[in-house]
Amino acid sequence: MNIIVLVKQVPDTDKVKIDPESGTMVREGFEAVMNTFDLHALELALRIKEMVGGSVRVISMGPPNTEDILREALALGADRATLVSDRIFAGSDTLATSLVLKRAIERYEFDLILAGEKATDGETGQVGPEVGAMMNLPVITYVSKLLDIKKDSLIVERSVEDGLEEWEVRLPALLTVSRSVSEPRFPTLSGKKRALKMDIETLGFSDLGLKADQVGLRGSPTRVVKVFNVSVTRKADMYEGKRVSEGIDRVVEILRRFSR
Amino acid sequence: MILILGNKVERSVLELIGKAINLSEKSGMKVGVFLIGGRELENAERLLDYGVDQVFVVSDERLERFVSDVYLRVSERIIKDMDPEIILSPADTFGRSLMPMIAAKLETGLTADCTELDFDEKGNFLQTRPAIGGNIMATIVIPYHKPKMATVRPRTFNIAKEIGRKKGAKLEFLKIPDEYFESNVRLLSFKEKRDEVNIQEADVIVAAGKGLRRKENMEIVRELAGLVGGAVGASRAIVDAKWISHDHQVGLSGKTVKPKVYIAAGISGAVQHIAGMQTSEMIIAINKDKFAPIFKVADIGIVADAKSTLEEIIRRLRSR
Numbered sequence: 001m002n003i004i005v006l007v008k009q010v011p012d013t014d015k016v017k018i019d020p021e022s023g024t025m026v027r028e029g030f031e032a033v034m035n036t037f038d039l040h041a042l043e044l045a046l047r048i049k050e051m052v053g054g055s056v057r058v059i060s061m062g063p064p065n066t067e068d069i070l071r072e073a074l075a076l077g078a079d080r081a082t083l084v085s086d087r088i089f090a091g092s093d094t095l096a097t098s099l100v101l102k103r104a105i106e107r108y109e110f111d112l113i114l115a116g117e118k119a120t121d122g123e124t125g126q127v128g129p130e131v132g133a134m135m136n137l138p139v140i141t142y143v144s145k146l147l148d149i150k151k152d153s154l155i156v157e158r159s160v161e162d163g164l165e166e167w168e169v170r171l172p173a174l175l176t177v178s179r180s181v182s183e184p185r186f187p188t189l190s191g192k193k194r195a196l197k198m199d200i201e202t203l204g205f206s207d208l209g210l211k212a213d214q215v216g217l218r219g220s221p222t223r224v225v226k227v228f229n230v231s232v233t234r235k236a237d238m239y240e241g242k243r244v245s246e247g248i249d250r251v252v253e254i255l256r257r258f259s260r
Numbered sequence: 261m262i263l264i265l266g267n268k269v270e271r272s273v274l275e276l277i278g279k280a281i282n283l284s285e286k287s288g289m290k291v292g293v294f295l296i297g298g299r300e301l302e303n304a305e306r307l308l309d310y311g312v313d314q315v316f317v318v319s320d321e322r323l324e325r326f327v328s329d330v331y332l333r334v335s336e337r338i339i340k341d342m343d344p345e346i347i348l349s350p351a352d353t354f355g356r357s358l359m360p361m362i363a364a365k366l367e368t369g370l371t372a373d374c375t376e377l378d379f380d381e382k383g384n385f386l387q388t389r390p391a392i393g394g395n396i397m398a399t400i401v402i403p404y405h406k407p408k409m410a411t412v413r414p415r416t417f418n419i420a421k422e423i424g425r426k427k428g429a430k431l432e433f434l435k436i437p438d439e440y441f442e443s444n445v446r447l448l449s450f451k452e453k454r455d456e457v458n459i460q461e462a463d464v465i466v467a468a469g470k471g472l473r474r475k476e477n478m479e480i481v482r483e484l485a486g487l488v489g490g491a492v493g494a495s496r497a498i499v500d501a502k503w504i505s506h507d508h509q510v511g512l513s514g515k516t517v518k519p520k521v522y523i524a525a526g527i528s529g530a531v532q533h534i535a536g537m538q539t540s541e542m543i544i545a546i547n548k549d550k551f552a553p554i555f556k557v558a559d560i561g562i563v564a565d566a567k568s569t570l571e572e573i574i575r576r577l578r579s580r
Contacts, residue, residue, distance in 0.1 A: 227399075
């Protein structure tokens with residue numbers, strides 16, 4: 001099975017700090033990592049390949065240093081990587097991004113596209129379903145488990161608010177996955193060495209047959225008009241030492257309103 | 261028209277109706293509701309009591325669950341017919357799946373997870389959402405495209421008031437031709453999650469972190485959550501340690517929550533966790549380390565061992 005995994009470079013949210021003055025995230029010196037949900041999607045792709053054969057290609061749209069996460073994917077076992085990068089793409093919203101990714105994907109043969117349920121930075125979760133709809137593919141979102149691989153379909157579990165659904169989806173298809181879908185492996189030294197020697201295919205604006213007004217800010221229906229801080233720093237009533245019991249009483253009083 | 265897209269007659273839809281009626285007073289736009297789903301939607305008539313202009317329903321036993329391609333085909337067709345200015349949908353697994361697919365088909369803009377909607381004096385539709393970290397807000401407009409689409413975080417707006425039926429308000433059950441039901445996805449089974457309270461809908465969340473020390477102590481967390489009809493939340497650390505499943509994780513790599521009361525027990529408060537819970541109405545933090553960052557976002561801080569504090573809370577709750 002030929003699988004394409006869409007991956008995104010995001011700031012490492014485990015390492016970011018909050019500026020105590022402004023209450024905003026300190027973005028300088030951000031270490032960039034692969035979006036954790038995409039890492040789980042990649043792991044699922046690698047496991048499918050190990051079970052039934054085929055290949056795994058990772059595709060990412062982003063600035064040139066996105067190459068780092070693509071190398072990471074290659075080190076983990078992906079066979080090929082494509083970086084979609086061009087200055088003109090800057091400022092693309094989810095619609096413009098999805099269109100660019102669609103055009104990149106269409107250059108390759110595939111049976112399955114996988115993406116994380118959302119990215120940990122923008123948190124929109126829109127690009128996966130948008131790409132699927134643009135390409136007229138069947139889409140299953142919030143996939144929590146792969147249950148079976150059939151000749152031209154997959155059986156997957158989908159986790160939603162009120163329960164677990166089991167779907168059979170005909171291939172080719174696009175799935176967005178939650179973290180429970182797989183437990184990512186760690187890269188090996190030999191994998192890392194191999195990845196360093198592998199080529200990363202790079203696609204720019206001129207490779208995709210799009211018009212300038214379809215990408216970047218011009219191709220994006222949404223515009224950010226204002227960004228502002230809301231301070232949510234609260235002043236906690238602290239209960240320590242002998243006063244802990246008093247604090248517990250307050251909590252109990254609050255919870256009584258909800259107790260059954 | 262401001263159109264609300266939903267799959268159930270439920271709280272999140274009523275919240276959107278409340279906001280849409282408020283927006284319609286500012287803009288003069290009509291308020292419509294379009295529901296697509298299973299047979300239970302036959303009870304949709306009661307939505308007319310909330311003062312909307314029109315309710316359109318596609319109710320079919322083949323649509324009990326989210327059959328993505330059929331839902332998309334039907335919604336796209338009906339939205340094209342209705343030609344709304346604005347479409348709103350809950351930011352749950354339904355809205356967050358269907359809305360992007362519709363936006364892609366209609367080639368228009370969609371803002372995810374809004375927490376405020378308004379018009380400015382020029383009539384621009386302002387959609388405000390939390391950006392990374394939750395303490396930065398971004399206001400977004402869709403100047404040149406129609407419909408302007410937004411998903412809205414459940415529990416953000418108040419439920420609409422039952423102001424009674426508007427004159428001329430109508431309910432319509434739409435007939436969908438059979439060819440629309442051809443699908444590349446097939447539902448094989450559905451298992452209801454019975455005992456668990458969904459953390460994004462809970463009034464109270466009791467969240468646990470590494471400070472509880474042992475997986476067995478999760479029972480205490482579950483007990484307290486059960487006592488108050490709440491849900492169990494978790495830090496990334498204990499999910500990674502497999503004390504509890506991913507579904508319970510709060511934070512940037514988990515879920516964003518806004519309960520009435522959030523109890524963080526033994527959670528130190530990494531940025532990635534705080535970003536997912538800091539807008540909760542009341543935050544109670546329990547941690548042995550009085551310098552733990554979680555206390556900076558708390559309303560009540562208890563500097564003590566998480567396990568014994570939870571046990572004491574349970575004991576006092578039980579002995580009323």
